[in-house]
Amino acid sequence: MDDKSLLSNPEILRELIMDHYQYPHNHALVKDGRYLSRHMSSESCIDDITVQAKITDGVIDDIRFDGVACTISTASTSIMTDLLAGKTLAEAREIVDNYFSMIDGKEYDDDLLGEAVAMKNVYKQANRIKCATIGWNAIKQLMSESEEAA
Amino acid sequence: MLDVEKIRADFPMIRNHPELVYFDNGATTFKPQAVIDAVVHFYEYGTSNVHRGDYALSAEADKLYDGTRDIIGEFLNCRPDEVVFTANDTASLNQIVYGLSRTVLKDGGTVLTTEAEHASNLLPWYRLAEERNVKIEYIPTDAVGLISMDDARKAMHDGVKVISVAHVSNVLGTVQPVKELAALAHEYGALIVVDGAQSVPHRKTDVKDLDVDLLAFSSHKMCGPDGVGVLYGKHELLEQMDPLLLGGGMNARFNACGEVTLKHAPEKFEAGTPNIEGVIGLGVAAKYLMSIGMDNIEEYERSLRAYFVSKAKELENIEIYNPDNETGPLAFNGKGVFAQDAAGYLASQGIAVRSGNHCAKILHEIIGTDQTIRASLYFYNTKEEADRCIEAMKGISIENAIGIFF
Numbered sequence: 242m243d244d245k246s247l248l249s250n251p252e253i254l255r256e257l258i259m260d261h262y263q264y265p266h267n268h269a270l271v272k273d274g275r276y277l278s279r280h281m282s283s284e285s286c287i288d289d290i291t292v293q294a295k296i297t298d299g300v301i302d303d304i305r306f307d308g309v310a311c312t313i314s315t316a317s318t319s320i321m322t323d324l325l326a327g328k329t330l331a332e333a334r335e336i337v338d339n340y341f342s343m344i345d346g347k348e349y350d351d352d353l354l355g356e357a358v359a360m361k362n363v364y365k366q367a368n369r370i371k372c373a374t375i376g377w378n379a380i381k382q383l384m385s386e387s388e389e390a391a
Numbered sequence: 392m393l394d395v396e397k398i399r400a401d402f403p404m405i406r407n408h409p410e411l412v413y414f415d416n417g418a419t420t421f422k423p424q425a426v427i428d429a430v431v432h433f434y435e436y437g438t439s440n441v442h443r444g445d446y447a448l449s450a451e452a453d454k455l456y457d458g459t460r461d462i463i464g465e466f467l468n469c470r471p472d473e474v475v476f477t478a479n480d481t482a483s484l485n486q487i488v489y490g491l492s493r494t495v496l497k498d499g500g501t502v503l504t505t506e507a508e509h510a511s512n513l514l515p516w517y518r519l520a521e522e523r524n525v526k527i528e529y530i531p532t533d534a535v536g537l538i539s540m541d542d543a544r545k546a547m548h549d550g551v552k553v554i555s556v557a558h559v560s561n562v563l564g565t566v567q568p569v570k571e572l573a574a575l576a577h578e579y580g581a582l583i584v585v586d587g588a589q590s591v592p593h594r595k596t597d598v599k600d601l602d603v604d605l606l607a608f609s610s611h612k613m614c615g616p617d618g619v620g621v622l623y624g625k626h627e628l629l630e631q632m633d634p635l636l637l638g639g640g641m642n643a644r645f646n647a648c649g650e651v652t653l654k655h656a657p658e659k660f661e662a663g664t665p666n667i668e669g670v671i672g673l674g675v676a677a678k679y680l681m682s683i684g685m686d687n688i689e690e691y692e693r694s695l696r697a698y699f700v701s702k703a704k705e706l707e708n709i710e711i712y713n714p715d716n717e718t719g720p721l722a723f724n725g726k727g728v729f730a731q732d733a734a735g736y737l738a739s740q741g742i743a744v745r746s747g748n749h750c751a752k753i754l755h756e757i758i759g760t761d762q763t764i765r766a767s768l769y770f771y772n773t774k775e776e777a778d779r780c781i782e783a784m785k786g787i788s789i790e791n792a793i794g795i796f797f
């Protein structure tokens with residue numbers, strides 16, 4: 242599904258979110274000391290998720306998540322786990338930065354974002370921005386943690 | 392009964408948002424023009440500090456500020472000097488907990504409460520339990536958080552120094568038997584603290600009749616300004632309690648040797664410059680509510696809720712958690728739809744409700760769900776608004792919740 246015309250069709254994007262919500266990818270945590278882990282929950286938002294990432298030699302090998310969350314939180318995090326797996330930290334950072342630009346309603350490069358463009362209209366609903374960023378904030382923190390440890 | 396159209400004309404927020412159905416009154420309420428005018432008038436014509444100036448404006452500010460104590464005294468059926476102004480319900484409860492920590496709980500003891508309380512009536516007690524020899528025990532409740540007096544009796548013992556409960560719970564609107572609980576507390580020589588955040592705005596609260604010892608509530612949930620709360624306390628209790636905040640305005644004298652003589656209650660609890668215009672606005676709000684009549688407000692809300700519930704019960708896609716309560720908010724979910732998604736969809740249809748765990752986190756262990764949507768009504772809401780909400784509720788589905796983004 243990386244055909245650009247498909248990813249500009251609202252029907253497809255809607256289904257994409259539905260799919261990732263009902264059948265989230267990489268949706269199980271592992272007990273493995275090589276994974277960094279971040280629990281995200283906030284007072285203002287009822288989502289409560291945990292994101293894990295295995296980062297070796299500056300490459301994100303695997304990302305996983307679990308928790309209770311709304312459609313937008315679940316789908317945006319599920320898409321993120323697909324998109325960033327296998328990327329170097331530098332590549333991942335560029336994608337993450339673009340994603341946050343999109344969520345802030347700023348300019349972004351949709352070529353980098355793949356299925357994550359499904360979240361392109363979330364900026365219009367200020368109260369849901371935290372949903373679309375909860376998992377992405379987690380990976381951002383895990384990436385920094387891994388860089389600091391290196 | 393009340394004339395709701397006439398009442399609606401008093402609220403600029405209703406006029407300025409004709410498209411909005413505001414069903415989040417448990418969070419905060421709209422302000423009538425008279426309250427807004429009183430606040431603005433103070434800024435435009437009356438600005439001065441209280442209790443310190445030697446000029447006419449300051450005396451006038453004193454009169455209005457302290458005058459609100461008389462109004463609240465009438466509102467609650469208490470003496471004006473039993474009315475302390477704070478920042479909000481939360482601040483009142485923190486002051487109460489601090490005060491009691493140095494009187495009846497000084498040497499430890501048990502605080503009886505419920506699992507249905509708002510965080511503001513639990514966290515201050517939790518800290519006390521951490522720091523002192525104070526134990527928190529819970530009176531069991533039923534599926535809507537209601538205490539039965541049988542259970543309360545069983546939970547009561549000689550070690551209990553305080554019973555602290557919300558008169559009306561913020562998630563389910565359950566009304567606790569406060570008068571009976573007060574009698575039970577007094578039978579054991581204990582005190583009763585009542586969190587009135589969700590009750591005082593919606594029903595007549597007669598502190599003498601209920602015989603409550605200490606009561607907290609917020610102005611902003613009863614048509615008054617933000618940043619003002621009330622702490623009612625029986626005068627002899629207030630006199631025994633120490634203030635949480637120390638500073639200007641509350642000491643009668645102090646000298647360089649550190650000897651301080653405090654003013655009497657209520658002033659001793661009001662250190663620093665208070666929210667003067669907010670307190671004045673609260674007085675106007677309380678008068679406004681009394682002019683409509685608290686009994687009329689309660690009766691109107693009951694019938695509106697009954698109407699709303701009867702319609703909501705017909706919806707197959709909706710699960711209601713507290714249909715049988717007669718007052719307070721409606722707690723529900725769209726079947727199979729995460730509360731925040733459903734609330735997001737309702738918002739897209741012009742309905743303002745709240746999703747979440749409503750700061751009463753442990754309550755959901757009782758009703759068996761983590762998240763609910765809360766629709767909380769007030770006397771300025773209408774059947775037409777209930778109908779609009781019902782229409783929107785019919786459309787709650789995962790598909791529609793995602794659809795709002797496209």
Ligand SMILES: Cc1ncc(COP(=O)(O)O)c(C=O)c1O
Nearest residue numbers: 479480481509511557561588609
């Ligand atoms: C039962 C209850 N207690 C306490 C509070 C806290 O009120 P405030 O935020 O005004 O201090 C609320 C407000 O939501 C409430 O519903």
